[in-house]
Amino acid sequence: MHVIIGGAYNGKTEYVRRLVGDQPVQFCTMETAAASDERLVIVGLLDWLRQTKMDEAQSLQAVRDVMTPDTIFVLTEVGRGIVPFEAEQRELRDRCGRLYQFLFEQATEITRVWYGIPQKIKGVK
Amino acid sequence: MVQGTVTFISGGARSGKSTYAEQLLVTQPGRLVYIASGVAYDQEMKERIAKHQFDRRMDHWETIEQPLNIHEVLPFLQAGDLVLWDCMTTWLANELYEGYEAGNPCWQRPGCLEGKTEQLLRTIKQISERVTSLVIVSNEVLDDWPEHGQETQLYRKTLGILHQKLVQQCDVAIEMDHGLPIVWKGDPL
Numbered sequence: 001m002h003v004i005i006g007g008a009y010n011g012k013t014e015y016v017r018r019l020v021g022d023q024p025v026q027f028c029t030m031e032t033a034a035a036s037d038e039r040l041v042i043v044g045l046l047d048w049l050r051q052t053k054m055d056e057a058q059s060l061q062a063v064r065d066v067m068t069p070d071t072i073f074v075l076t077e078v079g080r081g082i083v084p085f086e087a088e089q090r091e092l093r094d095r096c097g098r099l100y101q102f103l104f105e106q107a108t109e110i111t112r113v114w115y116g117i118p119q120k121i122k123g124v125k
Numbered sequence: 126m127v128q129g130t131v132t133f134i135s136g137g138a139r140s141g142k143s144t145y146a147e148q149l150l151v152t153q154p155g156r157l158v159y160i161a162s163g164v165a166y167d168q169e170m171k172e173r174i175a176k177h178q179f180d181r182r183m184d185h186w187e188t189i190e191q192p193l194n195i196h197e198v199l200p201f202l203q204a205g206d207l208v209l210w211d212c213m214t215t216w217l218a219n220e221l222y223e224g225y226e227a228g229n230p231c232w233q234r235p236g237c238l239e240g241k242t243e244q245l246l247r248t249i250k251q252i253s254e255r256v257t258s259l260v261i262v263s264n265e266v267l268d269d270w271p272e273h274g275q276e277t278q279l280y281r282k283t284l285g286i287l288h289q290k291l292v293q294q295c296d297v298a299i300e301m302d303h304g305l306p307i308v309w310k311g312d313p314l
Binding site: 007008009010011014046076077078079080081082084089093114115116117119 | 265267268269270271272281282284285286288289291292293298300309310
């Protein structure tokens with residue numbers, strides 16, 4: 001499983017398009033992810049966590065169920081700023097951070113993208 | 126035509142990006158030109174600007190105050206110049222609110238920011254065709270919690286897209302991490 005991470009508007013999705021080239025892939029969110037012959041590229045984890053009715057354990061299980069060795073997850077960095085003022089947002093930020101940690105642990109490859117430039121930070125041969 | 130080098134340097138607050146940018150230029154032969162986009166609206170900004178000026182006191186810099194409309198510096202630039210622009214984030218904030226006094230800030234005018242950023246990229250290209258070296262300083266502001274008002278959201282998006290285009294267009298791209306330069310593209314001199 002491959003994780004792509006970077007700040008907002010850093011060209012992460014564009015990088016994934018370059019990475020997969022002509023390979024058939026399906027860009028989707030956790031809501032729209034379905035078993036497919038195509039490789040899944042899952043985006044929008046934070047928005048999904050924000051609106052899901054699942055508790056944390058269930059959402060983690062949902063991610064496990066969707067994940068295959070060739071799945072790509074695109075993660076937007078959200079944890080490097082001021083602590084949000086609202087308790088609800090702090091809770092969501094923590095939940096998102098823990099999910100990211102889980103994905104980092106599971107990933108065989110992690111690429112950080114900085115304004116379109118990739119740097120492999122896990123799985124370096 | 127000999128093309129000047131364009132270097133993009135981005136980093137967090139107090140990451141040493143300005144100092145590093147200055148060092149890249151003062152070691153070369155040529156006239157040093159400083160394009161300052163910060164405006165001394167209040168006492169704190171005056172002190173910040175004074176600190177930057179104090180840091181540059183040992184070298185002779187021609188300073189151009191240019192909070193908006195970066196293309197207006199073009200007539201002042203000469204062949205061989207070593208140009209530092211500090212910084213893109215304050216410029217974009219200034220442009221975001223341009224027209225505010227008239228009740229119609231840029232961020233509320235359709236297509237306004239897009240027009241300004243396209244013009245900026247053209248200007249950067251024109252500057253690089255004239256001078257020896259252009260170093261552009263900007264800030265890392267896109268790794269935080271994405272809950273902002275509409276104008277800040279627009280600012281982040283515009284800045285991110287601009288950074289991407291600039292990184293593509295420039296020769297050298299560096300992320301400063303507390304004084305440590307991380308080179309993502311090219312070779313700094």
